[in-house]
Amino acid sequence: AQSVTQLDSHVSVSEGTPVLLRCNYSSSYSPSLFWYVQHPNKGLQLLLKYTSAATLVKGINGFEAEFKKSETSFHLTKPSAHMSDAAEYFCVVNNFNKFYFGSGTKLNVKP
Amino acid sequence: DTAVSQTPKYLVTQMGNDKSIKCEQNLGHDTMYWYKQDSKKFLKIMFSYNNKELIINETVPNRFSPKSPDKAHLNLHINSLELGDSAVYFCASSQTSLSYNEQFFGPGTRLTVL
Numbered sequence: 001a002q003s004v005t006q007l008d009s010h011v012s013v014s015e016g017t018p019v020l021l022r023c024n025y026s027s028s029y030s031p032s033l034f035w036y037v038q039h040p041n042k043g044l045q046l047l048l049k050y051t052s053a054a055t056l057v058k059g060i061n062g063f064e065a066e067f068k069k070s071e072t073s074f075h076l077t078k079p080s081a082h083m084s085d086a087a088e089y090f091c092v093v094n095n096f097n098k099f100y101f102g103s104g105t106k107l108n109v110k111p
Numbered sequence: 112d113t114a115v116s117q118t119p120k121y122l123v124t125q126m127g128n129d130k131s132i133k134c135e136q137n138l139g140h141d142t143m144y145w146y147k148q149d150s151k152k153f154l155k156i157m158f159s160y161n162n163k164e165l166i167i168n169e170t171v172p173n174r175f176s177p178k179s180p181d182k183a184h185l186n187l188h189i190n191s192l193e194l195g196d197s198a199v200y201f202c203a204s205s206q207t208s209l210s211y212n213e214q215f216f217g218p219g220t221r222l223t224v225l
Contacts, residue, residue, distance in 0.1 A: 034213055038152075043115075043201060044216040088152050092214075097142065097207050098167065099214060101154045 004093050006102035014110045019063075019078040021105045023091030026072060032094040033074045035065055038104075039087045047089075050074060061085070081109045114138050115217040117202050123223045124192055131188045132220045134202030142166075143185035144203040144214065145177060154201070160185050161207060189222075197224045 007022040025031065033050040048059025055067045061084075065076045074091060086109045091102040115136045124130055136143065144167075145157040159167035163179045174190045189196060199221050203214040 032212075036216075041219075043218040044203075044214075046213050046215075049213050090154065094212070097205070097212070098159075099144075099156065101156075104152045104154075106152075 004091050004100050004102040006089075006091050006105045008105050009103065010106045010108065012108040012110060013081045015083055016080050019076070019081045019085065019107065021076040021089050021091075021107065023074045023076065023102060024072055025074060025091070025093045025100075027093060027095055029095055033065075033067060034092040034094065035059065035063070035074075035076050036090045036092060037087045038090065044090065047076070081107075083109050083111065085109055115202055115204055115215050117200075117217040117220050119220060120218065121221050121223075123225065125225055126192055126194060128192050129188070129190045130192060130222070131186055132200055132202075132222075133184070133186045134217055135184050136202075136204040136215070136217075137183065138204055138206070138215060140204040140206045140215070141182055142205050142207045143179065143182070144205075145185065145187050146201040146203065148199040148201060148219070150198070158185075158187075192222075192224045194224050197222055 003026050005024045035047040036044040038044045048057045050057050050067045058064045063078045088104045093100045118133045142161045144159045146154050148154050157171045158177045160179045176188045179185045199219045201219050202217040205212045205214045
């Protein structure tokens with residue numbers, strides 16, 4: 001069975017400080033993993049994806065994520081938060097073309 | 112050019128009515144999806160079509176009927192609308208022939224049932 005757990009429903013950081021959004025997955029196989037961002041009243045935009053190449057994946061807007069098979073984790077990080085990063089973030093697992101979404105983490109960025 | 116487009120963007124209607132949402136993708140993808148996002152932002156897959164054939168149908172009431180006239184279009188028709196159908200509906204597409212394909216999402220249709 002496949003599932004995705006986003007450990008924090010809300011994360012609040014100050015502008016300029018690091019961001020950490022946590023994601024754990026369970027999968028019987030080697031999955032593809034994605035992070036999507038959804039800004040208010042917008043559709044979902046791909047931030048980055050893991051496709052079994054390098055375990056550290058760089059995405060858009062300075063975000064990156066590290067695939068750790070031993071920990072079944074795919075946490076999303078950014079060294080310095082910007083006000084425009086405030087949004088909902090979704091971790092997604094793809095196994096055999098079926099996508100499993102986490103419940104989302106709302107990132108709040110304080111000035 | 113918009114990759115995945117949906118119409119309408121907003122839809123307000125009365126209980127009991129029938130409505131349709133249209134989706135089109137110009138990416139040449141062979142698989143399309145419909146998702147429902149509730150007020151808590153949880154995304155639930157409803158349907159998936161591959162080359163016009165239904166491949167995923169996730170315990171959705173049969174008031175919801177997807178139709179795929181060709182692989183670039185996947186429309187969603189909803190009969191006898193209920194209050195609980197109020198949500199944002201997202202269409203997405205992907206290319207299943209690629210090993211590590213991601214989904215591309217449309218902008219969403221906000222459905223409000225009064």
